[in-house]
Amino acid sequence: MRFIKSMKTFHVLAEPNRLLIVELLREGPLSVGEIAERLGFNQPQASKHLKVLSDAAIVEVEAIANRRIYKLRAEPFQELNNWIESYRSIWDERYDRLENHLQNLKKKDVKLNNDESK
Amino acid sequence: MRFIKSMKTFHVLAEPNRLLIVELLREGPLSVGEIAERLGFNQPQASKHLKVLSDAAIVEVEAIANRRIYKLRAEPFQELNNWIESYRSIWDERYDRLENHLQNLKKKDVKLNNDESK
DNA sequence: ACTTTATATACGTTGACAGGAATATTCCTT
């Protein structure tokens, strides 16, 4: 199924503390220690959540000496955007009207073609 | 926190079978029985998932005689879209360049103002 | 080499939740 990737992202972001990490990393890359400190986690908890985020490719690591610097990756957010985009007709009324409009144009087209073929 | 609503949506959609229901309902409103049949669920399972979706306001019900017709609601998808939109600078490179451009314009502005004030 | 600092991993416990089976509720039909 087409949406499995986004599903994984959903699942990983559904955990409140992980979403906090993501929100924090939006401001820029951070080390494990900084993340733990700023969110009031103990270090292992931060590491574990970051591992999950990393496995889901939501985050990537750069090792600098002792430290691991984590930062957000673009891809999962693009995919999430694509997914929600595929639901646009449901939540965007303007899009609805546009679609109706195109639909109407199509009907006229068909009619013209029919007339032509007679 | 601003993102709590989307978090609930994440959590509810993270369940594979619930996401299946949502994908199915994208085609249009359906009764519990139809949903259960088309997805191979037993009826109680369908009802329970629909209750969760309903509590999260992802779905709304219309009672018609014996049946309950479920359909998607727009709001959670709009909110999801807003949320992902707030991450646009991370995943949209064009947006990045645009932001840089605006940033540069601002700097020039400041310089002009400084010159002016001398 | 030894100690400290930063991070990861392992283990045990606990709580949440999805699934199945049985039952309750509600409305329709006759």
Add this chain to the structure above:
DNA sequence: AAGGAATATTCCTGTCAACGTATATAAAGT
């Protein structure tokens, strides 16, 4: 009113994953 259809609810069980604590690993500083 009785039976049947559609849906909701309840109870039970098993699984998974988040947390805390303790420990392992790895690099840096002295």
